[in-house]
Amino acid sequence: MNRGYGLSRLWVNSLFLLPALLVFTVFLIYPVANSFYYSFTDWNGIALAPKYIGLENYRELLGDSDVWNSLKNTFIIALLFTLGVNVIALALALCLQGSHWIQKGLRVWFLIPLMISPLAIGYVWSFFYSPIGGILNMLLESVGLSFMTQDWLGNPKLAIYSVIFSSIWQSMALSMIIYVAGLQAIPRDLYEAADIDGAGMLRRFTTVTFPLVAPAFTINMVVTMIFGLKKFDIIFIMTGGGPGGATENLAIHLYNQAFTYNRMGYGSAIAILMFLIIFVLSLFQVKILRNREVEY
Amino acid sequence: MTNVSKKAAPVLQALVLAVWSFIVLVPLLVVILNSFKTMEELRFSPLSLPGALRLSNYAEAFLEANMLRAFGNSAIITVISVLCIVLFASMAAYPLARSDAGWSKFIYLYFLSGIMVPFQLAMVPLYKLLNVLDLIGKHFGVIMIYASGALALAIFLNTGFLKTVPRDLEEAAMMDGAGKMRTFWLIVFPLVKPITSTVVITNSLFIWNDFFVPLLFLQSKSAQTIPLSIYAFRNENMTEWPLIFAAVVLASLPLIALFLALQKHFIQGLASGAVKG
Numbered sequence: 001m002n003r004g005y006g007l008s009r010l011w012v013n014s015l016f017l018l019p020a021l022l023v024f025t026v027f028l029i030y031p032v033a034n035s036f037y038y039s040f041t042d043w044n045g046i047a048l049a050p051k052y053i054g055l056e057n058y059r060e061l062l063g064d065s066d067v068w069n070s071l072k073n074t075f076i077i078a079l080l081f082t083l084g085v086n087v088i089a090l091a092l093a094l095c096l097q098g099s100h101w102i103q104k105g106l107r108v109w110f111l112i113p114l115m116i117s118p119l120a121i122g123y124v125w126s127f128f129y130s131p132i133g134g135i136l137n138m139l140l141e142s143v144g145l146s147f148m149t150q151d152w153l154g155n156p157k158l159a160i161y162s163v164i165f166s167s168i169w170q171s172m173a174l175s176m177i178i179y180v181a182g183l184q185a186i187p188r189d190l191y192e193a194a195d196i197d198g199a200g201m202l203r204r205f206t207t208v209t210f211p212l213v214a215p216a217f218t219i220n221m222v223v224t225m226i227f228g229l230k231k232f233d234i235i236f237i238m239t240g241g242g243p244g245g246a247t248e249n250l251a252i253h254l255y256n257q258a259f260t261y262n263r264m265g266y267g268s269a270i271a272i273l274m275f276l277i278i279f280v281l282s283l284f285q286v287k288i289l290r291n292r293e294v295e296y
Numbered sequence: 297m298t299n300v301s302k303k304a305a306p307v308l309q310a311l312v313l314a315v316w317s318f319i320v321l322v323p324l325l326v327v328i329l330n331s332f333k334t335m336e337e338l339r340f341s342p343l344s345l346p347g348a349l350r351l352s353n354y355a356e357a358f359l360e361a362n363m364l365r366a367f368g369n370s371a372i373i374t375v376i377s378v379l380c381i382v383l384f385a386s387m388a389a390y391p392l393a394r395s396d397a398g399w400s401k402f403i404y405l406y407f408l409s410g411i412m413v414p415f416q417l418a419m420v421p422l423y424k425l426l427n428v429l430d431l432i433g434k435h436f437g438v439i440m441i442y443a444s445g446a447l448a449l450a451i452f453l454n455t456g457f458l459k460t461v462p463r464d465l466e467e468a469a470m471m472d473g474a475g476k477m478r479t480f481w482l483i484v485f486p487l488v489k490p491i492t493s494t495v496v497i498t499n500s501l502f503i504w505n506d507f508f509v510p511l512l513f514l515q516s517k518s519a520q521t522i523p524l525s526i527y528a529f530r531n532e533n534m535t536e537w538p539l540i541f542a543a544v545v546l547a548s549l550p551l552i553a554l555f556l557a558l559q560k561h562f563i564q565g566l567a568s569g570a571v572k573g
Contacts, residue, residue, distance in 0.1 A: 012475075016388060016390050016480070020388035020451065021403070023380070027422070027440045029406075029410070031417075031422045032418050034420075045423070092312065095310075109320060110316065111562075115501070117507065117547065118505060119507040120544040124327050127326070128323055133339055135323075139343075201305060226412075233506075254419075264423075267420050268421075274416055275417045279412045
């Protein structure tokens with residue numbers, strides 16, 4: 001085959017690569033590279049020539065108690081979101097791996113919240129949680145648990161958990177579907193072998209199901225953790241980071257610094273911190289989780 | 297399984313499913329019921345059925361939140377962005393999956409570097425870039441942002457999938473005299489369909505419902521997407537919950553209807569990308 005080699009091949013290959021390279025470079029890599037540059041400046045979003053201030057933003061970052069607070073919240077949200085989503089998704093997937101019509105129907109039903117914008121979900125749950133006339137308190141009172149009624153979003157100790165739960169409620173099903181697919185791919189004879197060995201429900205799960213659902217587990221853990229670290233919409237709508245910074249994570253803090261206070265340079269430094277955290281944690285997770293995947 | 301667990305398992309499963317079904321149901325039901333009520337009705341009995349099937353909230357939300365225009369804007373942005381992502385990613389993946397040359401590996405790694413980058417890292421300079429290019433408040437700018445953000449993962453999935461597909465078909469097509477372009481459209485693009493459906497589904501969902509990017513770059517009233525128009529509508533009707541709920545229902549209906557119509561493909565598409573990628 002003569003065609004396809006030499007210059008013409010290079011030309012055709014670049015034709016295939018060019019659109020993606022162009023868009024990716026201009027609208028992602030170039031801005032990202034600029035972020036590193038801006039993080040060394042005092043740019044306010046308007047000035048044409050931002051002033052170079054060296055490591056000043058990073059020095060401020062380390063001493064900024066708001067950053068430490070939002071860092072703590074970022075970790076709490078990501079951790080509980082990841083755990084909550086994966087525990088609930090796996091538990092439901094175990095109940096839904098069959099092909100009974102009820103199981104098929106419930107898979108669809110559980111996915112409905114995922115179709116709704118996080119913004120709308122935020123409004124719905126704000127109403128649900130509100131201290132006066134809120135549905136949650138009303139439900140608790142109606143079943144005689146009125147001592148448990150709370151200002152779910154106004155109480156700084158509780159607000160973060162209320163937001164996390166709403167977020168789990170919305171996006172849990174995405175992971176559930178991936179777990180269902182993973183579970184359905186497990187060969188039946190492995191379960192039969194476990195049955196013959198007299199394994200109980202718990203042993204079946206720990207020796208067959210859990211090790212073999214590992215690829216789905218890896219994907220879900222990494223993806224939900226990255227989502228969890230970047231949460232913005234639902235927090236922005238439900239609490240705006242309040243009360244008193246109790247739900248403010250890095251994404252919200254960054255938005256406020258960059259676009260409310262026009263501190264674009266400082267915002268860029270926060271963005272780089274956020275990137276480093278996501279990058280290191282994902283690599284770390286992939287490495288650990290890949291190790292426990294088994295071939296079969 | 298032992299006898300006890302054999303009997304207990306289905307009961308436990310049914311219980312787990314019933315609890316989560318209920319947890320999903322309640323907020324959705326509250327929204328729908330209250331979207332038909334007046335403010336007094338809602339304040340008095342938020343959990344009861346509405347007294348009448350009042351559609352005035354819907355009419356008001358539809359008109360005041362400029363829903364029709366917002367639907368149009370969201371549809372244009374979602375469709376064009378997803379089209380760009382699917383085409384550009386599958387095209388780029390073809391030479392990357394079929395060549396072992398140094399340049400190919402280099403470009404592949406270059407694209408991969410984008411997977412871990414959070415949007416926030418590009419956000420501040422993007423604001424300046426779009427300003428310089430006069431793209432603030434324009435659909436094109438937002439479309440490019442969505443495309444650039446999604447390309448890395450889409451290329452990764454496409455390349456990985458394509459590497460597992462034998463080249464026989466392509467070589468046969470080339471033997472028959474088809475050029476590389478023709479081979480791509482006739483053979484390769486149909487082959488990567490499982491990945492394409494995953495890419496289409498996840499990105500459509502994300503872009504249609506995204507609030508953050510339009511909040512930063514699409515504030516002008518005529519360019520607003522659905523989430524942004526609801527946001528503006530809420531800010532004008534702070535605690536008029538029946539109105540807000542009517543807007544929420546209206547905004548959510550198109551995607552839910554589409555999902556229900558295509559749910560089988562949707563669920564398969566989500567799972568196939570995760571398993572094969």
